Amino acid sequence: MSNFKVFxxxxxxxxxxxxxxxxASGLRSTGIRPYIAEKDRQPGCYICQKIQxxxxxxxxxxxxxxxxxxxxxYVKYEMxxxxxxxxxxxxxxxxxxxxxxxxxxxxxEFNPNDPTSGLSGVMxxxxxxxxxxxxxxxxxxxxxxAGVIAGAAAVYGAHKYLSSxxx
Numbered sequence: 001m002s003n004f005k006v007f008x009x010x011x012x013x014x015x016x017x018x019x020x021x022x023x024a025s026g027l028r029s030t031g032i033r034p035y036i037a038e039k040d041r042q043p044g045c046y047i048c049q050k051i052q053x054x055x056x057x058x059x060x061x062x063x064x065x066x067x068x069x070x071x072x073x074y075v076k077y078e079m080x081x082x083x084x085x086x087x088x089x090x091x092x093x094x095x096x097x098x099x100x101x102x103x104x105x106x107x108x109e110f111n112p113n114d115p116t117s118g119l120s121g122v123m124x125x126x127x128x129x130x131x132x133x134x135x136x137x138x139x140x141x142x143x144x145x146a147g148v149i150a151g152a153a154a155v156y157g158a159h160k161y162l163s164s165x166x167x
Contacts, residue, residue, distance in 0.1 A: 004130040005033045007058040007086075009078040011069035012038065019115060020064060023091075026123050032130055048077075055081055060129055061088035062122065066112070067096055087129070091122055 006027060010020045024034040035054050042050055055061060061082035069075040076099060082088045083101060090107040092098055098107060108125065110118025 003033075004031075004126075004133060005035055005058040006126060007035045007055050007061040007078070007082060008064065009061060009069075009075050009082070010036075010064035011066065011072045011075060013066075013068035015112070016064055016066055016068050019066075019119075022115070022119060023062075023064075023122060026119065027126065030123065030127055030130075032126055051078055052081060056085055058082075058086055059133060060126065061086055062126075063088065063090045063102075065090045065096060065098060065102075065107075066093040070096055070099065089125070091118055 008020055008023060010016050020036060024036060027034045035058060037047075037051055037054065040050070040054070055078065061079065063069075063075060063079040063082075065075070079088060079090070080101065089105070090098060090102055092107045092109050094109055094111050098105075108118050108121040110121075
């Protein structure tokens, strides 16, 4: 499984849970790790701390914004917290007004009777974000290797130069 982790914020109403399960299944099939708080049982743990830790440990957060979640203080809290930590976006049920601080931002809309198009948009967006992270990590490693090689070449050159001066 990939080290690319997606925090999924949503309401716990039945229709929303079905949508979240479809998203999580699709993510797993592409090698992306979904994080769903209620599936991570930690008896005795403070819920807010668990949420914050897992948001901070994620690469991106997606909020499932529906007629059910628009009244959820948890979804508003989770997405508000995520907005200050990591990239995030909303999957919004058609006809549901987006909440502050996400008003004016692009989001992915879905039809609750046929969410396929919206889910495809989510999957494509997250796959692109994963690919970018992997590419950035690769080029970061290339940069480190190039730096080490350049440093070694400089040391070798200095050694050769100083050796020639001693003669």
